Amino acid sequence: MLIARSSPPAVPAPGANAALASLACQALARAVSLSPLRKRLSILIYHRVLAAPDPLFPAEVDAQRFEQHLRYLKRSFNVISLSEAVHGLRHDSLPPRAACITFDDGYADNAEIALPLLQRHALPATFFVATGFLDGGRMFNDTVIELVRRAPAQLDLTPLQLGRYTLDSWGSRRQAVGALLDQLKYLPLAEREDKIAALTELVGIALPDDLMMRTDQLRRLHAAGMEIGGHTVSHPILARMSAAGARDEIAAGKAQLEQLIGAPVRLFAYPNGIPGQDYQAEHVDIVRSLGFDAAVCTSWGAARPGGDLFQLPRFTPWNQDQLRFTVRLMQNLARRGNTV
Numbered sequence: 001m002l003i004a005r006s007s008p009p010a011v012p013a014p015g016a017n018a019a020l021a022s023l024a025c026q027a028l029a030r031a032v033s034l035s036p037l038r039k040r041l042s043i044l045i046y047h048r049v050l051a052a053p054d055p056l057f058p059a060e061v062d063a064q065r066f067e068q069h070l071r072y073l074k075r076s077f078n079v080i081s082l083s084e085a086v087h088g089l090r091h092d093s094l095p096p097r098a099a100c101i102t103f104d105d106g107y108a109d110n111a112e113i114a115l116p117l118l119q120r121h122a123l124p125a126t127f128f129v130a131t132g133f134l135d136g137g138r139m140f141n142d143t144v145i146e147l148v149r150r151a152p153a154q155l156d157l158t159p160l161q162l163g164r165y166t167l168d169s170w171g172s173r174r175q176a177v178g179a180l181l182d183q184l185k186y187l188p189l190a191e192r193e194d195k196i197a198a199l200t201e202l203v204g205i206a207l208p209d210d211l212m213m214r215t216d217q218l219r220r221l222h223a224a225g226m227e228i229g230g231h232t233v234s235h236p237i238l239a240r241m242s243a244a245g246a247r248d249e250i251a252a253g254k255a256q257l258e259q260l261i262g263a264p265v266r267l268f269a270y271p272n273g274i275p276g277q278d279y280q281a282e283h284v285d286i287v288r289s290l291g292f293d294a295a296v297c298t299s300w301g302a303a304r305p306g307g308d309l310f311q312l313p314r315f316t317p318w319n320q321d322q323l324r325f326t327v328r329l330m331q332n333l334a335r336r337g338n339t340v
Contacts, residue, residue: 042332043085043313044101044315044316045103046061047103048061048109049063049110049114056145056149056170056173056174059318067120067121070121071121072326074123076326077098079100079123080095080124082102086312090305090309099329101118101123102128103126104128104269105130105231105235106127106129115221124226126267128230129213129218129230129253130231130253130271132253133235134212134213135213136212137212138207138208139211140193142211144177146207146208147203151203154167155203157180160198160199162180163179163180185237185272189240222261228257228263229269232271233252247290254291267295268292268296269295270283270295270297273298273299274299275311275337275338276338284308284311293309294309295311295312296312297337299337299338299339300314301315301337302334313335313336313337313338
């Protein structure tokens with residue numbers, strides 16, 4: 001039923017919505033502090049922090065949104081380092097509403113954009129770096145993304161059995177990226193590399209070589225007190241490799257990082273990270289045997305004392321709105337992450 005109004009509805013005063021959201025977040029935080037959820041750990045996962053929004057991926061986190069996330073986290077959670085969190089899980093001594101910030105892969109913007117924001121808010125983070133892409137390398141997915149970004153409106157990849165695409169909008173380019181990644185992601189590593197090389201040659205477009213960190217940026221993160229974790233050398237799907245090949249990837253990545261930063265590397269992130277699909281129980285055993293203290297995956301949920309320290313769940317709520325961001329974090333606390 002429509003109800004006639006004699007005057008327009010009241011509009012909240014400037015800042016009222018933000019104030020209400022802040023009060024609601026504080027109430028949620030207090031409620032969690034008084035419940036069994038207070039002993040659980042939220043681990044957020046990021047990859048890139050862009051300087052500005054990207055029309056190809058408008059939902060990707062940029063500097064402004066990342067800083068919003070940091071503000072929300074400081075208001076509602078106790079942000080600690082992942083090493084401190086692992087110690088707390090092992091000894092059942094987590095602070096209430098504990099949370100960690102992690103980054104995967106080793107993008108240059110982690111050092112150039114994310115680090116100054118983390119320092120501004122005095123928050124720690126852990127950066128899991130795939131060493132094979134340092135100093136000018138590029139991950140296969142970024143090769144696909146940057147080729148599609150720069151490709152002409154008609155892209156014929158049928159000579160490679162990868163399809164034909166009309167790229168007449170940002171939406172159609174996003175769809176093409178998704179379709180190509182679906183076809184390439186789970187190929188055996190050598191076959192995937194061959195396909196990417198052939199794709200690059202066929203399209204024939206110059207691509208950026210500054211997406212990933214340089215060694216000096218990696219060392220800058222470490223010198224700033226950020227934790228550096230292993231993420232293999234070439235970011236393979238471990239479940240598609242032999243056990244020996246997977247062990248070599250994990251061990252070599254660890255050794256290279258330790259040589260570069262001059263310190264032990266005690267934490268690991270499984271590439272892609274879906275339990276039972278991207279890694280198996282044998283890879284958990286390999287990580288443990290190589291001397292890591294803990295490892296993270298990409299199963300949603302919150303870690304708790306007594307859980308598997310080598311399959312710690314992670315997730316990130318992408319909401320820009322402070323209240324929704326915090327509510328989704330709280331909801332995640334109640335989830336138990338999947339394991340193998």
